Amino acid sequence: MSTQSIPYTESLSVEFKSDRKRFPDSELIEALIGLANTEGGELWLGVEDDGTPTGLHEAHQNLLGLPGLVSARTSPSLAISVTQHEILGVSVARIQVPKSRSEVATTSGMYLRRRLKQDGTPENIPMLPHERSSRASHFGLADTSAQPVAGVTLADFDPLERERLRQTIRQYGGDRVLLELDDEALDGALGFTTRTDTGERVPTLTGLLIIGREEALRERVPTHELAFQVLVRENVAFNEFRRFPLLKALEWLETNFRPHNPEHEVQIGLFRVPVPKVDMGAFREAVANALVHRDYHRLGAVHVRMDDSGLTVSNPGGLVEGVTLQNLLTTEPRPRNPMLADAMKRIGIVERSGRGVDKIYRGMLRFGRPEPDYSRTDSSSVILQLATVAADEFFLKLVVEQENKQNGISLPIDTLIVLAALREQKRLGSEALSRHIHRDVHQTRRTLEQLVEAGLVQPHGSNRNRSYTLSADVYRAKGEQVAYTRQAGLSGLQHEQLVINHIQHHGRIQRREVMELCYLSKDQASKLLSRMSSESKLIQHGERRGTFYTLSGNEPL
Template sequence: MLLTEKESLTIEFKSDKKKLSDNDLIDSIVGLANTSGGKLYLGVEDSGEVSGVHKDHSNISTLSAFIANRTVPPLSTRCEMEVFNGLSVVIINVNQSRSIVATSTGKILRRRLKTDGTPECVPMYPYEITSRLSDLSLLDFSGQPVPDATKDDLDPIERVRLRNIIKINYGEASLLELTDDELDSALQLTKEVEGKHIPTITGILLIGKRESIKRFVPTMETSIQVLSGTEVIVNESYHRSILSTVEKIENYFNAWNPSTEMDFGLIRMNIPEFNRRAFREALVNAFCHRDYSMLGRVRVLINDEGLTITNPGGFIEGVTIDNLLYAEPHGRNPVLADALKRIGLAERTGRGIDRIFSGSLFYGRPLPDYSASTSKNVNLFIARSAPDKNFVRMLTDEQSKTGKDIPVDALLILNSLKELRRASIKQVANQTKLSEIKVQATLGRLVESGLVEAIGSGKSRNFLLSSKLYRDSDNSVGYVRQTDIDKLRSLELILALCKQQGEITKSNVVELLHVNERQAYTLLKKLVDEGKLVVLQKGHYAKYGMP
């Protein structure tokens, strides 16, 4: 018998016909625990064929105890016995460990996928241990003092740049009153070790000399590429401080970020292709959350499709693409992140991701896309897209009226309604990944503000964007079709649409009510017979209007 499951990063098959050796069993368990957890099927061949468990491994109670005794720290596993066509299989459930686990003989292993897609256990090397501990928020690599580094490795010119950034970006003003030594200490650019002030990784990254960055943090490399079709316009790489790199890349970005001018009555607005604040936040996030123990570089790519920013190191433990907007803010490099916030270069609340999403949502553009991210890197893609003029006008009017920015949750819900046209609380929650309670509360506020209209009551209550948005876009059919069909009869809907746009045709009724042409004609004739509509034009392309 073959199992339907296949081997993967979280599924492992082990043959036990000749009794799997204790070392091989423990190695596999440790590999699962140090990666993503999973299940080990004991008594199954690599092909998925069930061959049965050896009698020495059939006691699942003693097997769990054996695993705990042979791992450091002891792993708690759950063993289950299942029978397939008369053959017993032991399923060992292994949770992902919140620390580094080793075998009792001192081996530290992890799992990875080979080029053919099958898994294997491999040693975890020292730099990978550092990376793993950072992922688990058990080690802040950026806060570590750098052995052999001295204050001479810090660049006075970069420190002047840092002070200017604090002034320009309205960082903590009190930092400007400190001496250089006090500033370094306050931002943890240096730490005292045996009476000496030693630069930290953060210090080298922010204000280190170029040769010192190459020496002590050789992974601090950044590249920017600008492509037009297949033609390479810009292709540069840097080994320099984060502060000077951000400044350099922003200059290129501004040169290749055209704007669209839009008039809203007396208001004229320039809408850039990519939101500048969102780009700054995304770039700083890449430096802030990258894994500096891994080889690789922060890469910025601007091409015909859009903007891509990648950085080495996947999402930190507990953060996924689905919960990216709602996960509790925590980073891989807390000391570096804190310094960037305090000098005003990063969003101070730690919710820079909100700014990245708002930069697209406010203009009615597609959501930022993180789907190409892997366990080894984070990949952000922002597509080129024309702004939705009527959507922008509606949001701009609201912000002018309230004097406040629209929260990202509200923007997500408005964007969802723009796509769904008409939706229930549950549908919006599924679309936005927000809880139904939060969606309900936010929709209530949006209804009060006039940005959203509510139709129906109870479980049949639905929501749609303000009728003003549809009128501004000359989409009367789109608006009326969203109104409460359960509450209004078909005839009343036809009259409502006719009144909305001045006249109505058979094809309008087909589109509005999703009926066939014969049914549409019958409904229109009934309204004419009742004197509620008059025929404006006869024939196949007949038009009807209000009497």
């Protein structure tokens, strides 16, 4: 019997169940199904709702048969693992539940999932049919956009939207072959229609979303809605909601967005380069992605909001299975609505390669602005924030000149991210840079080697502790020779002396102060403090965020 600490409180992935009166097997099965149909997690049997362990009932002292019981009473069979723990003198069971890729039910046909109530505590509730369909789309097991829409006929297609479709293909360089097709053939090629068992052509969700009449969309697809808001110092300058077909919606949005997106021009060599507040290519891709990849089973509008801090684009439905914030730039495309995504690619609206995120990154970093921020994304929505800070015109000039050297070919996105990260954070190691570009350290080093050869980046230190800055030539061209010397010239001994001097004056130092003082990354600052502590030059106090350091032999002030 092993020991294990009980989580602090219940959550979406943690459940406590008292077993003093023998928790019924049927309710235990339902609780495990709820976890499996949500995010997976663990159920602690023999623990009260407040986290107090009270022990297992006599009937549950031997849990060897529990996995078999759960497997026999669930469909498809749910595989769990059970471990028994001695905590505060009583025996409790930790039942670990994997997240299921398909909906799991009891053998009597009950589907359940977990949710958080308004007070933050979890509960089990039945899964409704549309929630089951939504979950299948999330895992890529079903394509809602390829399904026919109940009650819709070919008469619900709008001839004006058909014409807009053909004009859009011409304007955005879509698949020209589509222009040679008649209406029926075009509908089939783009998945706008499907045939019933009787051979009748009926509209799919993709067809209705792209060329459907607004009245039919409002009545048959109530989840489709687009909102555009402009806030100026918290005052509402624009606030409208529309249920237009997608091509019309994008056109309407761009028309209303342009007055709020001023631009100026910068002279770079013989060319005048426009510098907008928000890059229109990134804007179009962000909005189109939100409309294409949203969950059409969920109510809620795709929101596009411009305020004093920047542009925010959000859509209902979290990232699909397999896509995370750590692999956005490198994972293979996994559209939630494959038929709709393919149609919009062939029309020319979204990136044909499926790498639309790259286009959004490029639209920000090329102008020396911060990386796109997806950090507020959760399981219910994808939230993208694009900062509208002033462009770094020198960085833009650097990028344009490098592209001109390559006959106008855009810099690889990895190169652009590395240069932008070094511009922003001054000095970074290959491990830190690998997290920026979502690739392993070996691939990151190859990118860095190419930049070193190009004279844009300069390495410092030995192989093990090597860090990188923008090169002396880049700093010199920007007129910041002193800044380069400060970045490149500080040795390990100088870093140590700066840390010691700071503590002598202020009594203590924290990692964030070392980062600011020595112009080091988080990893570099941690290594410096760790080495000085191991050499008995510093004493560490506290753990995690509260950690600080004093000189050896001194008490903290």
